[in-house]
Amino acid sequence: MKRDNRIVWINRLLLPLLNILTAFAVTAVLFWIIDVNPMEAAEVLLYGAFGYEEGIGYTIYYATNFIFTGLAVAVAFHAGLFNIGGEGQAYVGGLGAGLAILMLDPTLGAWVFIPASIIGALIFGGLWALIPAYLQAYRGSHIVITTIMFNFLAASFMVYLMVHVLRDTGQMTPQSELFPTNSWMPFMHDVAAGLGYSIEASPLNLSILLALVCAVLVWFFLWQTRWGFAIRATGKNGSAALYAGINPKHIIIVVMCISGALAGLVSINELVGYQHRLIMDFHLGYGFGGIAVALMGRNHPLGIILAALLFGTLYQGGAELAFEMSNISRDIVVVMQGLVILFCGALDYMYRPWLIRHLAPVPKQEELSGVAI
Amino acid sequence: MKLNKITIAIAAGAVALSATIAQADVKPAVVYDKAGKFDKSFNEAVWNGVKRFTADTGISVREVEPTNEAQVEQGLKKLAKRGNSPIVAVGFSSANALSAAAQAYPDTKFTLIDMVVPEANVQNVVFKEHEGSFLVGALAALKSETGTIGFVGGMDIPLISRFGCGYEQGAKHINANITVLQKMTGSTPAAWGNPSKGGEITRSQIEAGADVIFAAAGGTGMGVYQAAADAGKLAIGVDSNQNHLQPGTMLTSMVKRVGVAAYKSYADAKDGTWSAGVTAMGLAEGGVDWALDEHNRSLVTADMETKVNAIKASIIAGDIAVHDYMSDNTCNY
Numbered sequence: 001m002k003r004d005n006r007i008v009w010i011n012r013l014l015l016p017l018l019n020i021l022t023a024f025a026v027t028a029v030l031f032w033i034i035d036v037n038p039m040e041a042a043e044v045l046l047y048g049a050f051g052y053e054e055g056i057g058y059t060i061y062y063a064t065n066f067i068f069t070g071l072a073v074a075v076a077f078h079a080g081l082f083n084i085g086g087e088g089q090a091y092v093g094g095l096g097a098g099l100a101i102l103m104l105d106p107t108l109g110a111w112v113f114i115p116a117s118i119i120g121a122l123i124f125g126g127l128w129a130l131i132p133a134y135l136q137a138y139r140g141s142h143i144v145i146t147t148i149m150f151n152f153l154a155a156s157f158m159v160y161l162m163v164h165v166l167r168d169t170g171q172m173t174p175q176s177e178l179f180p181t182n183s184w185m186p187f188m189h190d191v192a193a194g195l196g197y198s199i200e201a202s203p204l205n206l207s208i209l210l211a212l213v214c215a216v217l218v219w220f221f222l223w224q225t226r227w228g229f230a231i232r233a234t235g236k237n238g239s240a241a242l243y244a245g246i247n248p249k250h251i252i253i254v255v256m257c258i259s260g261a262l263a264g265l266v267s268i269n270e271l272v273g274y275q276h277r278l279i280m281d282f283h284l285g286y287g288f289g290g291i292a293v294a295l296m297g298r299n300h301p302l303g304i305i306l307a308a309l310l311f312g313t314l315y316q317g318g319a320e321l322a323f324e325m326s327n328i329s330r331d332i333v334v335v336m337q338g339l340v341i342l343f344c345g346a347l348d349y350m351y352r353p354w355l356i357r358h359l360a361p362v363p364k365q366e367e368l369s370g371v372a373i
Numbered sequence: 374m375k376l377n378k379i380t381i382a383i384a385a386g387a388v389a390l391s392a393t394i395a396q397a398d399v400k401p402a403v404v405y406d407k408a409g410k411f412d413k414s415f416n417e418a419v420w421n422g423v424k425r426f427t428a429d430t431g432i433s434v435r436e437v438e439p440t441n442e443a444q445v446e447q448g449l450k451k452l453a454k455r456g457n458s459p460i461v462a463v464g465f466s467s468a469n470a471l472s473a474a475a476q477a478y479p480d481t482k483f484t485l486i487d488m489v490v491p492e493a494n495v496q497n498v499v500f501k502e503h504e505g506s507f508l509v510g511a512l513a514a515l516k517s518e519t520g521t522i523g524f525v526g527g528m529d530i531p532l533i534s535r536f537g538c539g540y541e542q543g544a545k546h547i548n549a550n551i552t553v554l555q556k557m558t559g560s561t562p563a564a565w566g567n568p569s570k571g572g573e574i575t576r577s578q579i580e581a582g583a584d585v586i587f588a589a590a591g592g593t594g595m596g597v598y599q600a601a602a603d604a605g606k607l608a609i610g611v612d613s614n615q616n617h618l619q620p621g622t623m624l625t626s627m628v629k630r631v632g633v634a635a636y637k638s639y640a641d642a643k644d645g646t647w648s649a650g651v652t653a654m655g656l657a658e659g660g661v662d663w664a665l666d667e668h669n670r671s672l673v674t675a676d677m678e679t680k681v682n683a684i685k686a687s688i689i690a691g692d693i694a695v696h697d698y699m700s701d702n703t704c705n706y
Contacts, residue, residue: 058447159560163529173466174530203443275442275469281562282442319444323437323451330409330438 006360010352012303014359016296016344018351020310023343027336034327041321041328048320049313055320057188057202063305063312064204064269067211069290070297070304071218072262077299078222079255080235085132085147086263086287088154089125093264094271095158096124098166098176098278106180113183117272118210118265125264126257128154133256137249143256151287159280166278176278185273205273207265214262215301221258231255263287296344314340401426401639402435402457404448406464408565409438414591414612415631419463419486421613422632426639434639446470453478459496459642461486461635465532471495482647484638486631487532489651497651498634498660502532503539504688505627505661506587507695509609510543511684512625512663513585514551515677516607521552523578525571525597527590528564529557531699536589536611536627538704539695546684546693554578558593568596575600575608585609585624598623607672616668624672626664633659657689 028038049059069086076083083089100120101113132146162174188204222228233241234251242248270282289311296310297303318333343350403423410420423434435457437448445467452460453474459482462471468488475483475492482494489497513522524540526533541553556574558564571593575586579601586601587609588594594611595618601608602622610616610626617623634654641647654660663681665673687693696706 058443061443155561155563163560173468175469270442277469279442279469284441315441319440319447323448326436330440333440 003360003363007356010355010359012298014355015348015351016298016303016307018355019296019343019348020340023336023339026339026343030332030335030339031328034332036325036328041325044324045313045317045321048324049317053200054202055316057200057204058316058319059309059312060208061202061204061269061274061312062315063308064208064211065266065286066289066293066308066311067208067215067305068265068269069263069286070293070308071214071290071301072259073290073294074297074299074301074304075218075222075231075262076255076259077294078228078235079231079251080238081136081252081255081259082144083129083147083256083259083263084144084288084291085129085150085260086290087283088147088151088287089128089260089263090266090283090287091151091154091158092128093121093125093261094267094278094282095161096120096122096264097267097272098179099124101179101183101272102166102176102278104183106182108182110182110184110186113180114185114272117183118268121264121267122261123264125267126261128264129256129260130253133253136256137252143252162278162280168277174280179272179276183272184276185268187273203274205269207269207273210265210268212305214265215305218262219301227254263290292341292345295348310340311337399432399459399639399642400435400455400457401432401459401461401642402437402452403461403635404437404439404445404452404463404467406445406466407439407441407562408464408591410436412565412592413595414565415629416463418613418629418631419461419635420632422630422635423461423639425632426636430640430643432639432643442470446473449474449483450477453481458482459484459638459647461638463631463635464488482638482642482649484634486634492649494649496638496647496649498631498638499651499653500629500631500660501653501655501695501697502589502627502629502661503535503542503695503697504655505629505663506536506539506589507543507546507688507693508656508663508681508685509587509625509627510540510545510553511547512543512673512677512681513540513587513607513609514544514547515680516624516672517548517551517585519582519584520548520550521554521582521584523554523575523581523583523586524556525574525578525586525588525590525593526555526557527559527593528562529560531702533557533589534702534704535698536587538698538706540587541704542695542706543684547680552582554581554583558590565591565593567593568599571596572600576604579604579606587611587627589627610664614664614666616664616666620668621671623669625669628662628664630654630660630662655688656685 031038031041048055050056072086097117097120100116132143135141135146136143166176167174168177185205185207189199189201192199230246234248266286293307297307314337321328322330322333405416408416410416427433439445439448461484463486465488468490471485472490475495479494484496486498524537537555544551544553558567558570575597585607588597589611598608598619602619607622607624609624612629614628615626698704
């Protein structure tokens with residue numbers, strides 16, 4: 001294999017795998033310290049995530065959220081923008097989806113409700129990202145600062161609406177009334193039952209298909225269209241892109257709107273697919289988790305799907321672990337996720353120099369000169 | 374009439390249910406809310422009840438600490454599936470999940486603390502926080518020298534306004550001209566865990582003349598008690614007996630015995646007397662109370678103690694009617 005190819009494989013496959021294994025190794029030590037047999041814990045975790053139909057359902061259900069936010073982060077990242085406002089965009093996207101459903105006539109069919117809620121989530125999520133995008137493009141405010149601020153604005157805005165405007169009467173929890181049943185995104189177990197198969201009930205719903213379609217669309221958009229090329233060019237070298245006639249202001253606006261819209265779709269899985277009402281904090285953790293997913297997935301849709309599956313596994317398997325083992329608290333599960341993020345995100349290239357030296361060494365000078373002769 | 378029939382049906386169902394399971398072993402379990410069991414306040418009070426049950430009976434209680442909304446329902450259903458009963462769910466935010474779980478497992482006993490879910494196999498325990506707050510408000514007014522007292526709420530929801538409204542009524546009962554400063558920490562759940570902001574609000578209330586401040590704000594209260602202690606003013610704790618947190622400057626605590634509710638659910642199930650329905654625990658039932666122990670003994674004179682206990686007796690007897698904010702979402706009394 002050529003050296004360049006080997007480096008690509010090291011970056012794309014070997015490094016993420018090694019990083020994950022390191023994170024697991026450190027977790028194993030941690031478990032061993034608190035008197036938990038690491039092998040037993042791994043067994044419980046994997047069984048919880050993949051051992052039975054309901055567990056698999058939960059794993060994929062969590063992964064669906066991470067695919068949406070991972071794609072959102074990745075799209076912005078290709079233009080050199082760091083969108084850490086996924087939390088807020090997902091939250092406000094939920095408002096779009098919820099309003100679309102609550103304002104329509106409840107007797108309408110699912111074929112009206114579901115597209116309407118998806119469009120609502122896309123528009124609201126996108127618009128919530130548009131303001132920071134505008135500020136970055138035309139006023140020079142840094143996108144990292146504005147998007148993170150917008151997370152707080154979104155939280156206050158949504159709480160205000162849910163406490164004072166949309167609240168279901170007679171409920172202590174700030175939440176909207178239940179969506180009409182024909183607006184619910186069908187559960188996977190219901191769909192399977194309709195096709196004559198029987199699977200255990202879980203929150204898994206058809207939103208996963210929407211997530212996969214989005215992954216394909218993002219891939220097509222970024223790598224097969226002019227716009228995608230312009231975005232990637234801007235991300236690689238802004239000045240060169242500008243010189244080539246690409247308007248970076250337009251790129252920022254378009255990219256951020258797409259990114260926000262993708263994050264907004266989290267609400268389709270969470271609200272339209274499972275909770276069936278507008279609730280508080282359904283988005284918590286997924287926006288930030290999406291950053292780790294995008295990093296680990298190397299900003300490629302395929303990588304993001306795999307990384308999202310890993311995070312779904314950690315969420316569901318971790319919950320199972322905390323449930324089954326009394327001396328593992330939910331905080332240990334968070335530590336475990338944190339270690340994965342630490343090694344895959346922050347210490348991403350720790351092994352790189354070592355791997356390159358051993359697996360793809362720079363050809364020695366004599367060999368080079370030998371070739372030259 | 375209709376309501377009566379339903380009540381009778383529920384009662385009959387519950388009797389039938391408890392009769393059949395009277396001899397059975399209990400496999401108690403609890404699902405905390407997303408704040409986690411060591412929140413120094415609400416969940417921890419439940420945990421104390423759970424711990425006490427285990428200590429008294431030797432029966433271990435299965436615990437679940439969910440981290441997101443889906444896990445609350447998942448936890449409840451999984452516990453039910455494994456044959457646990459009764460299962461206690463903590464906090465009003467668990468209501469949707471509990472309702473779903475109760476429908477999926479109609480033979481399992483569920484107890485919901487702080488909220489009502491109308492299912493035939495659910496025991497709902499709610500508290501009359503306004504009554505307890507009335508007592509501590511009266512004590513605050515008795516103790517205040519400036520004629521101004523403060524209230525720091527956590528998240529701005531009707532439940533917390535119920536505390537504030539009861540507190541104000543109690544204070545005005547003693548001194549009709551007293552000024553009650555009221556402020557909520559925030560409008561998001563983060564308001565339950567923001568001690569620095571709690572301290573800030575407290576300092577501004579102290580500057581405005583308040584010399585007793587009641588916090589109904591979960592973890593935010595820690596900042597309130599600290600700020601009051603720093604300024605040499607008094608504070609009132611909430612949910613658990615928090616008098617020991619700042620000995621000498623904690624006037625009292627408005628105790629909400631959520632742990633008792635959990636304990637009672639398990640103990641009743643063990644004795645075969647568990648029943649579904651709604652229980653409102655006020656002063657009369659010992660669900661809420663004010664706390665007097667060695668940490669605040671020196672702050673409360675015998676005269677104050679007598680007066681507060683007299684008010685307590687009047688509320689129990691029905692001579693003083695405390696307006697419940699949540700009955701009409703206003704504090705007009």
